[in-house]
Amino acid sequence: xxxxxxxxxxxxxxxxxxxxxxxxxxxxxxxxxxxxxxxxxxxxxxxxxxxxxxxxxxxxxxxxxxxxxxxxxxxxxxxxxxxxxxxxxxxxxxxxxxxxxxxxxxxxxxxxxxxxxxxxxxxxxxxxxxxxxxxxxxxxxxxxxxxxxxxxxxxxxxxxxxxxxxxxxxxxxxxxxxxxxxxxxxxxxxxxxxxxxxxxxxxxxxxxxxxxxxxxxxxxxxxxxxxxxxxxxxxxxxxxxxxxxxxxxxxxxxxxxxxxxxxxxxxxxxxxxxxxxxxxxxxxxxxxxxxxxxxxxxxxxxxxxxxxxxxxxxxxxxxxxxxxxxxxxxxxxxxxxxxxxxxxxxxxxxxxxxxxxxxxxxxxx
Ligand SMILES: Cc1cc2nc3c(=O)[nH]c(=O)nc-3n(C[C@H](O)[C@H](O)[C@H](O)COP(=O)(O)OP(=O)(O)OC[C@H]3O[C@@H](n4cnc5c(N)ncnc54)[C@H](O)[C@@H]3O)c2cc1C
Numbered sequence: 001x002x003x004x005x006x007x008x009x010x011x012x013x014x015x016x017x018x019x020x021x022x023x024x025x026x027x028x029x030x031x032x033x034x035x036x037x038x039x040x041x042x043x044x045x046x047x048x049x050x051x052x053x054x055x056x057x058x059x060x061x062x063x064x065x066x067x068x069x070x071x072x073x074x075x076x077x078x079x080x081x082x083x084x085x086x087x088x089x090x091x092x093x094x095x096x097x098x099x100x101x102x103x104x105x106x107x108x109x110x111x112x113x114x115x116x117x118x119x120x121x122x123x124x125x126x127x128x129x130x131x132x133x134x135x136x137x138x139x140x141x142x143x144x145x146x147x148x149x150x151x152x153x154x155x156x157x158x159x160x161x162x163x164x165x166x167x168x169x170x171x172x173x174x175x176x177x178x179x180x181x182x183x184x185x186x187x188x189x190x191x192x193x194x195x196x197x198x199x200x201x202x203x204x205x206x207x208x209x210x211x212x213x214x215x216x217x218x219x220x221x222x223x224x225x226x227x228x229x230x231x232x233x234x235x236x237x238x239x240x241x242x243x244x245x246x247x248x249x250x251x252x253x254x255x256x257x258x259x260x261x262x263x264x265x266x267x268x269x270x271x272x273x274x275x276x277x278x279x280x281x282x283x284x285x286x287x288x289x290x291x292x293x294x295x296x297x298x299x300x301x302x303x304x305x306x307x308x309x310x311x312x313x314x315x316x317x318x319x320x321x322x323x324x325x326x327x328x329x330x331x332x333x334x335x336x337x338x339x340x341x342x343x344x345x346x347x348x349x350x351x352x353x354x355x356x357x358x359x360x361x362x363x364x365x
Contacts, residue, residue: 004171005029007344008183010162010197012038013045014138014330015322016189017145018337024152026341031181032154033174035161038146039139042265043191044299044325047212048248050138051229051240052084052331054102055091055130060354062101064335069132071334075141078148083141085245089133089229092121099128118227118285125232133229135245138330145333157181162197165319172318185344189322192262192299198321199313204360208300209260210327211269212253213277215293222250222288230284241284250288252281255300255327262299269295301325304363308332310339310355320344321357 007023009016012034020032036042052072054065069084076082090112091099097106107115107129115129150156161177165186172186190197195205215222227243227250237256244250254277260266269277274295281290301323303309308324320343324336342349 002180002182005031005181005183007185007187008033008172008174008181009187009189010174011189011191012146012156012158013043013189013191014142014145014333015324015336016187017142017149018333019187019189019322019340020154020156021145021149021152022337022341023344024149024154026345028344030154031183032149032156033160033162033176033181034156034158037158039143041298042262044301045138045142045191045330046298047296048137048139048214049242049245049251050136050330051089051133051242052136053089053091053130053133053229055089055099055104055128055133056101057098059100063351064332065101067335067338068332071338072136075144075334079144083137083144084134085137085224086132086134087224087228087243087245088115089130090116090119090121090127091130092125092127092230092232094125094233097126097128099130102130102132104128104130116226116228116230118221118287119230120284120286121230121232122234135229135242136331137246141333145337167316167318170318184318186319187322187340187344188319191323191325192301194301194309194323198309198323198357198360201360204303204363205323206302207260207262208257208302209266210253210255210257210298210300211273211277211295212251212298213274213281213290213293213295214251215249215278215281215288215290217244217247217249219244219250219288221285227285232284239280239284241281249293250281250285252277252284254280257300260299266297266299268297300327302327305359308355309357309360310336310352311357312343314358314361
């Protein structure tokens with residue numbers, strides 16, 4: 001019989017990596033199991049940058065957002081250089097703006113022009129300004145969490161697929177394509193594969209193929225003092241954009257795409273899809289040069305209410321769900337790692353009730 005570890009984490013995207021890092025630095029004996037190689041592009045966490053913001057539509061998110069900002073500070077201090085590059089952000093809206101949080105406030109057209117002179121929101125849109133929005137160095141952060149977890153004693157197993165899991169007498173057994181792993185706690189951070197890994201979740205999660213386009217870097221028009229983060233809800237979906245930061249060019253994407261089976265490698269963007277996004281970026285940032293830019297495909301794991309699923313599974317306290325996406329999960333990486341480690345070590349987290357896994361059974365009942 002294999003040893004019984006304190007915890008095993010399934011999946012080493014940003015949330016699984018944050019969990020192994022946090023558990024290992026708290027001195028637990030933890031194993032992370034990932035079906036692909038480090039740095040793979042089959043899930044949701046690949047790519048150079050991600051947006052972070054305090055502006056959120058619902059105040060229920062505010063405490064977790066604060067934990068996220070504090071977490072990025074901690075990670076940056078631990079790695080010796082910040083992961084978060086403050087740029088500010090303008091969040092465009094038709095009608096009344098709902099974005100709130102931190103120092104967010106409605107900005108007049110005159111204020112918008114001075115905050116982000118390069119940005120052109122659609123005619124008639126208002127905008128909420130979040131001075132604390134910024135760009136995260138995503139790929140560097142993912143590599144840091146995995147490296148620091150291993151340095152703190154975690155065992156990271158790549159290119160090993162978990163086939164199934166079971167619980168008996170308080171011990172979880174994972175059967176993999178290379179053997180088995182046993183532990184007192186299991187963290188399910190399988191991203192787009194969540195509906196296959198969480199009991200009764202078939203039909204609760206929906207996976208979308210999402211595209212982004214990044215322009216060549218080195219353009220004055222896209223520097224943070226001219227262009228912050230932005231979004232605008234268009235009929236075709238919520239458009240989101242990031243300025244240049246940490247050597248990466250300005251980026252744009254839309255929160256909409258076809259349903260996708262993650263077992264099938266996500267289809268790379270076609271030339272037409274890339275040009276459509278480049279044109280969209282030129283519409284929001286007139287004058288930006290998009291020649292030589294790059295389009296990338298990635299996956300969202302959507303829930304019906306766009307809230308995450310984080311917490312112990314009903315009837316299986318040994319198993320912690322850590323599914324945090326719906327297109328806005330990366331910024332919460334350090335906070336999800338902290339939350340999972342608290343739950344694994346028995347620290348009560350009533351603040352996470354709005355992310356309860358019981359919503360799955362309620363929904364699919
Ligand atoms: C294009 C795009 C832009 C985004 N922009 C932003 C943004 O600006 N700001 C923001 O906050 N968020 C953003 N997000 C969302 C964010 O990136 C995701 O919420 C986050 O990366 C989800 O991480 P994860 O760890 O849950 O999933 P993943 O990174 O997909 O990790 C899950 C891992 O589990 C592994 N796995 C699955 N099944 C098994 C198995 N059986 N055995 C072993 N391993 C398994 C997978 O291989 C994978 O590596 C964006 C997402 C996309 C796609």
